[in-house]
Amino acid sequence: MNSQAMELSSSLIIPPHRNLYPKPYDSMNLLYIIMLLHGIGMLIPWNVFINANSYFVDYKLNPNVTGTHEYKENFISYLGVISQLPNVILMALNLFVQFGSSTKNINPKAYQTQPRIPISIIINVMMCIVTVILAILDTSTWPKAFFILTMITAAITNSAAGIYQSSIFGLAGSLPMKYTNGVIIGNNVCGTLFAVVYILAIYASPNLRLSAIWYFISAQFVLLACFDSYFALPLLKFYRYHLRTLVKSEQTDGDVQDTSRKYKLNDYYSVFTKIWIQCFGVFFCVFVTFTIYPTLxxxxxxxxxxxxxxxxxxxxxxxxxxxxxxxxxxxxxxxxFKKPGPKSVWLPILMRVFFIPLFLFCNYHPDIRKVPVLIKYDFVYAMLSILLAASHGYFLSLTMMYAPSLVEPRMAQLAGMMATLFMIIGLLCGLNFALLVSKLF
Structure with missing residues (x-):
């Protein structure tokens, strides 16, 4: 081979560091928007019920109608426990039972993350329809049956939402860190959005019954948007790129031998040892918040x-x-802004425990409380609420983003799902602890 031919040949050799298929970008932030939308959708069942608290306790379960204060006084507490207990159980099953989740022989262009996601959304839509029907019906002569049906509906919809939530966080965990935060931002957009919708419904409607009907119907439209957007995922090059990366990682590591189970028992232990600080942070952040909000x-x-x-x-x-x-x-x-780091984030989260006595010293249950009210100004109470909320949003986002980033890419989904399970356990424990704390005051 002459020198010119050799020179031409060498110029055609692609250096080993170059990528034949360069990493695509998230065009118009479509994937981020879809993750944010699903962050909204996964918390609709919880936010819809608690934001409509006045509709349930002041209209449907009003003591003047039911003849008892039991349903009104304990509605939020019962709702929290009944909703979140099956949620925790099903989320744990979703974490440990990975049916159909193997990436072996997957065609990324046709890949849908899990059929459990659209099925969960459909169940939530159906339960919203049941809630609308109950709002339309006159239930004044059967308040106990209404209460039981409401609790059953809440249990079913939040159980489906638990599987939905865990699956979405697992999916987001295999994407760059900001997509996990996008889901969490969506969670709080959901609460803000439906709080505004409910306020507008109260303002525009002549009574709580009509406002609740429009409120529950609006939730169905958002869930249907989530359902549609889910099937757009395989159309996004950015999503397919990260899916191929995940599939290649698993196939390279030789961990895709059992198509009915994605993770081995040792994987759970390995991941937990790397993210246990984040799991504690997620748990305790949510525990303190939901001891206070909304029960107290x-x-x-x-x-x-x-x-x-x-x-x-x-x-x-x-x-x-x-x-x-x-x-x-x-x-x-x-x-x-991301401070403190993964190893020290637990310390400020632990200090949030002081919020609990501060709120109890506000004008909490003034008619039956055993200790005097020390915080007598509504403005101070409002400021404490702002600090509670802002610190919750900040530290929850931080810990949920840190968790998938501390493990190798093939374990990122597992880390995201594990952190989500601890979040729901913290929520359930906080709601139950609120019942104990309330007895002290």
């Missing part, structure tokens, strides 16, 4: 009759809108 907050009453927010909107704005909006702000801050 809904029983804190306005003290100053001249406060600029009227009684009609006080709960909807100060509790639900305020919490969800500033939690969203906390989420967004982590897009630019």
């Amino acid at each position: 907050l809904v029983k804190i009453e306005k003290k100053d009759p001249n406060f600029f927010i009227s009684d009609k909107y006080f709960q909807a704005i100060i509790i639900f809108l305020n919490y969800n909006f500033f939690s969203l702000v906390g989420n967004l801050v982590t897009e630019k």
Whole structure:
């Protein structure tokens, strides 16, 4: 071979560091928007029920109608436990039982993450329809049956949402870190959005019944949008690129031998040892928040009759809108600022425990409380609510983003699902602990 031919040949050799298929980018942030939308959809069942607290306790379960205070006083507590207990169980099954989740022989261009995601969305849509029907019916002569049906509906829809939530966080865990935060931002957009929708429904409707009907119908439209957007995922080059990366990683490591089970028992132990600080952080952050919100907050009453927010909107704005909006702000801050690091993030999260006595010293259950009210100004109570929400959003985003980033790419989905399970366990424990704390005051 002459020198010219050799020179030409060498110029055609692709250096080993070059990539024949360069990494695509997220065009128009479509994948990020879809992840954010699913972040909204996964928390619709929970937010729809708790934001409509006044519809349930002041209209459907009003003591003047039911003849008992039992349903009104314990509605939020019962709702939390009944909703989240099956949620935890099914999410744990979703974590450990990975049927059909093997990536062996997958064609990434036709890949859909899990059939469990659209099935979960369909179940939620059906339960929303049941809730609308119950709102339309006159249930004044059968309040106990209405209460039981509502709890059954909440249990079913939140159980489906648990599987939906775990699957989406697992999917986001295999993508860059910001997509996990996009899901969490969507969670708080959901709360903020439906708090605003409920306030508008109260304002525009002549009664709580009609406002609730429009409110529940709006939730169905958002869920249907989530259902449609899910099937757009394989059309996105950016999504397919990361799927191929995940498939290649698993096939290279030789871990795709059993098509009915994606992870080995040793994988769970290995991942947990790397992210246990984040799991604790997620758990305790949510535990403190849901000890207070919404169980204790809904029983804190306005003290100053001249406060600029009227009684009609006080709960909807100060509790639900305020919490969800500033939690969203906390989420967004982590897009630019990520401190402290993975090893020390647990310390400020632990300090949030002081929020619990502070809120109990507000005007909590003024008629039956055993200790005096020390925080007597509604403005101070509102500021405490802002701090609770913002710190929750910030630290939850931080820990949920850290978890998948601390393990190798093929384990990122498992880390995301594991952190999500600890989040739901923290929620359930917080709601139950609120019942104990309330007895002390």
